[in-house]
Amino acid sequence: MFKWFLSQAGEDSGVFDFPASLKGNPKTLVFLDRNLEKTAAFVRAMPDVFFKNALLCAHESQQVLISARRATAVYYTDLECRYGENAFEELEYKFRAYKPDVCIYLGEAFLPTLYLAKVCGAGCRIGFADENCFPFLNVCLKPAQSSEAALISQYYYGAK
Template sequence: MNLELGDLLFSSQYFAEGIRYCVLRKLCKPLLYRWFIHKAGKRKSSRTFSFPECLQNGGKVVFFMPEEKEVAKIILDELPVESLKTILFIAHGDQEILFSQKKAQVSYYTDDGCRYGEDQFDRIEYQVKTYAPVACVYPGPHKPQFLYLALISGAACRIGFDCAREYPFLNMSLHELKTISPARMIARYFIKGKIG
């Protein structure tokens, strides 16, 4: 086995390179989720919240943007301008151009930098914790390390789509409607009195 093949066998999209995370790179999905839940520690996941009011009342929200630019653009175009002031967006660096015309707080990551243990990931983890949101929005696709960030945010309401399997990381599961895209649907929850 040459060095390149060995690197491929032990690389991970969830953990930083290096010997420290070698064993964790081999975990199956259920064990990987349990490790991230354990790492998050005991959280007050049973606090009550009112949905969709938690998104409409001007409280702080962490929004994990989908990596698909078309979907992210729809969300940004549909969100009310006043809500952008209270949202911390977590977005892939490829979306920087989408945010260039918006006055929004954004924390960017790269494919390598979004892995647990990377400096970029540590910076985003610190930002999410100190932002102290009342809600997290995570439309997907689900990555264990980002689900972990949603859980450690301290937000009582952690919203996703068809995400019952992602509990306790996400605790509010919305179902897609046939008449409206998930991107438009989630953006409209930020507007008082406009659902669906």
């Protein structure tokens, strides 16, 4: 399945300068974790300014959490997040049209959303779970003692 999704997405990746490409709050697409507690921790820890230039991709069960931060999001259901469904193609269209500079992928590897991360057009695609997601994701960060939000904030805003 991995190879099939990769053939659909294309193996090539654009050039980017890491970590310089994260400075200044670039246009960012964020795939949130399906786990509500993990997503809540990330969303609550990020500064308000982050959400001004971010589009979140989240499961429909997370609408209340995300709307509390006044963040822009695209929601999906379990039935819609399957390759080949009309709703899935709409997600793909929205993410390509958004044209993010950076993609942040939180959570476990799931081939349909990894495919969407790859085809969104972001040169820098950051994950935290697994180096084996390359080339869907092309940067793997491992927060040693901080959270994903703290690590991202450090790169985006120089926060410690």
